Amino acid sequence: MRVVVVGATGNVGTSVLRSLADEPAVESVIGLARRMPRIVWPKTSWVQADIARDDLRPHFEGADAVIHLAWLIQPSRDMAMLQATNVEGSRRLFHAVGSAGVATLVYASSVGAYSPGPKDRQVDESWPTDGIETSFYSRHKAEVERQLDRFEHEFPNVRVVRLRPGLIFKREAASEIRRYFAGPLLPGPLLREPLIPVVPDVPGLRFQAVHSYDVGNAYRLALVRDVRGAFNIAADPVLDPDELANLLGARKVPVPADALRAAADATWRMRLQPSPVGWVDMALGVPLLDTTRAREELGWEPHRSSRDALLDLLHGMRDGSGVDTPPLDPDAGGPLRFREFLSGVGARPA
DSSP, rough: EHHHHHHHTTHHHHHHHHHHHHHHTTTTTEEEESSOOOOOOTTTEEEEETTTOOOOOOHHOSSSEEEEEEOOOTTTTOHHHHIIIIHHHHHHHHHHHHHOOOOEEEEEEEGGGGGGGSSSSSEETSSOOOOOTHHHHHHHHHHHHHHHHHHHOOOOTEEEEEEEEEEEEOGGGGGHIIIIIIOOOSGGGOGGGOOEEEEETTTTOOBBEEHHHHHHHHHHHHHHHHOOOOEEOOOSBBBOOHHHHHHHHHHEOOOOOHHHHHHHHHHHHHSSSSSSSSHHHHHHOOEOOOHHHIIIIOOOOOOOOOOHHHHHHHHHHHTTTTOTTTTTTTTOOGGHHHHHOOOOOTOOOO
């Protein structure tokens, strides 16, 4: 099997390459990325291409499967750039897959594609995917789900799989996640359990996490198993203020949701951090995921708990961990994170 992984250098992409390296059914991999990495992966050849601009069909011809992971989260203040890559770039990629005659397409959807839902029970893959209106990430994921619906209608012979994971963490992605969501003012050395005294007790703050290695394995299974459709991907337990307080040895402090939204919005507008308030709305709005279908039909089981995934991330943030790819490079922010400040904290890529 010849596989093209689009967006292969990030948090999930490097975990997918890790899983495919050990998969006997996969003979070769093309890692397609907007910026070329220096790292070497087994079976993988690197190709530079931008899904928003470049002709993708030549890279897909002769491939048995394409995994679409490419997505922009930053610059959060440049909606035109985000739309061009996330939505228009996905449309261009799907068209190239269909015209190149690729047999299998696996797409990185997200819990963020789901409409607002319950926090006291889990929902399956039939829950509506209309997104959270105030979150650009959620809106874009929902738009691309509709594009994929049309693609499946136009190319019924292509086997399409959509993975909808919860929050994805690993140590090697810590520097990227810190840059994208927290910004240059977060002091990494303080992110150790004894030094986190409190966690916000916000109504509706219940979410699911999963380790990136386990997500990488889910993509591998999506390639080698004869399955179609959507699969929720998440690990236990559900993380809420009680669980976080126990995990970190911290105490809960009640915080109204409106106060959290106001703080997020104000600090984003003041360029103190790069994440607009829509991320808070998405965290508080999306439902909890039932992963029964992934376990029974995909044969997927997480090897790490959501607690393990979160602690791995925090330890990586404390240590400044990363990988030698442009998104995961721990030195991407520059000495004293000056490149992040120069970028305008979410105004353009750091």
